[in-house]
Amino acid sequence: MSVLTPELLERIRERAPGYDRENRFFDEDLTELRDAGYLRPRSLAECVADQRLLAAYAPATALAINMHLVVVGIARTLSERGIPDLDWVLADAEAGELFAFGNSEPGNDLVMWDSLTTAERVETPVAGYAFTGTKIFTSLAPAWTRLIVFGKQADGPDGPRLVHGILTRDDAGVTTLDDWDTLGMRATQSRTTTLDHAVVPDARIVRFLPVGPNADPFIFALFANFLTLIAAVYAGIADRALELAVEAVRRRTGLKNAGASYALDPDIRWRVADAALALDALAPQLDAVARDVDEKADRGARWFRDLTGLKHRATETAREVVDQAMRLAGGGGYRSSSELVRLQRDVLAGIYHPSDTESVHATVAANLLGPLP
Known part of the structure; x- marks a missing residue:
């Protein structure tokens, strides 16, 4: 059963014009949706039905929440296919962490098949990969606690390859700009994120993939x-x-x-x-x-x-x-x-x-x- 009660949806609809007019993040919507359990892992069919309904009441709120649901959905889809690599993402989502997408880059029309962000192997202060680059359209920018990113490791015996990992809000080298002022979808606050040697430890590296299209x-x-x-x-x-x-x-x-x-x-x-x-x-x-x-x-x-x-x-x-x-x-x-x-x-x-x-x-x-x- 959906947690989107008529009363909750009406409150969300009432707030939507103000968020849009003031170019403001949907803090109140997010609090209510989180408290209702809307951010917890569910089947894709359930999420699709609920997101279609939520978007009819507040499109920008729904679009931003999508990014959390996508990251959690990736973990769920893999787990259901016997690949437990990201089961910890499901546990984090159950615990209340908010995931966002940090993949889009200015000038990168190959999207997921290549990256302008660099991923450099480091051993200190922890063993992992340091990401440096600019990510755009980072929805949920004011509130995310986990950010999935990727970059290209160009050198070394394993390069070139694409490295995918998940940063936390507390990680050094992550800066969120206050630059979201768009025609529509204003409440998403999909601001630019800059990465300056932001290190993802090995434990939070989620995938190594070849450059170019693949069916992983x-x-x-x-x-x-x-x-x-x-x-x-x-x-x-x-x-x-x-x-x-x-x-x-x-x-x-x-x-x-x-x-x-x-x-x-x-x-x-x-x-x-x-x-x-x-x-x-x-x-x-x-x-x-x-x-x-x-x-x-x-x-x-x-x-x-x-x-x-x-x-x-x-x-x-x-x-x-x-x-x-x-x-x-x-x-x-x-x-x-x-x-x-x-x-x-x-x-x-x-x-x-x-x-x-x-x-x-x-x-x-x-x-x-x-x-x-």
């Missing part, structure tokens, strides 16, 4: 959780946009139809139905992918095609539905205080999350036609 279980777990949960958030935004559009259409009247409700206008009805049809097509794909990850279904070489395709469909569909809702709401929906305006700004963030449109199409083409020479 860690990468599968990362893509499966990140892309599916991102899709859930944008589906939730579309859910709320459609709901607001229906409310607006029922409320609006005009001279065109002698004062009759817009809900009786054939053109308006077609537009509402068009938005609903687009959104209806998304749910089966989202639910099936989450279920198949949990049930360890074997989709073989289709997995990355299906995961990236799901994210692409969800973010693009959400943009279409919000756009339809803006048209249906009329001029009143264009006011800066309108919830739809905030959804319009928030939904645009979907185009910036990996995998981008070009990468998605390249992945699908490679699945169908084989890799480029």
Whole structure:
């Protein structure tokens, strides 16, 4: 059973406009969600259903919480496949630690296949790897206690390779900038993080991977959780946009139809139905992918095609539905205080999350036609 009670969700919705207006982190939401047990490890299907619901009430809160759920989800997905390497992450999450993502880098369009951050082997003050570089879009920046990062070890007998590890808030060499002032998703406070010889001890190194694409279980777990949960958030935004559009259409009247409700206008009805049809097509794909990850279904070489395709469909569909809702709401929906305006700004963030449109199409083409020479 979900811990997202109607009362909790309404309080979260009431706070969302203030967070957005003040460009402020969602401290109160986080406290309530943590106290309710929302951050504890659960199945991907459960997280997807809850995140879709939460996003309909507060998109930025849901998007930021996603990052914690993704890291915990990676550990859970590996554990369910008999790989216990990150079981300690599950224990940390149960104990109340908050995980964040520190992977994105300015100028790194290869995303997880290479890194501009350096990872240097060190033996003092502890044996581990020192990370130096800049990470962007670090959601949960004001509150995380654990940050997953990666960098490239270029030299030594094992290089070049990618080193993945988890920093703690107390580790030296980690600086969070106060530089988050964006069009939408403002409450995420996804600030820039700089790493200056920030050492991750060997015990918190989670993976060594080759540079370039690979099918390591860690990468599968990362893509499966990140892309599916991102899709859930944008589906939730579309859910709320459609709901607001229906409310607006029922409320609006005009001279065109002698004062009759817009809900009786054939053109308006077609537009509402068009938005609903687009959104209806998304749910089966989202639910099936989450279920198949949990049930360890074997989709073989289709997995990355299906995961990236799901994210692409969800973010693009959400943009279409919000756009339809803006048209249906009329001029009143264009006011800066309108919830739809905030959804319009928030939904645009979907185009910036990996995998981008070009990468998605390249992945699908490679699945169908084989890799480029």
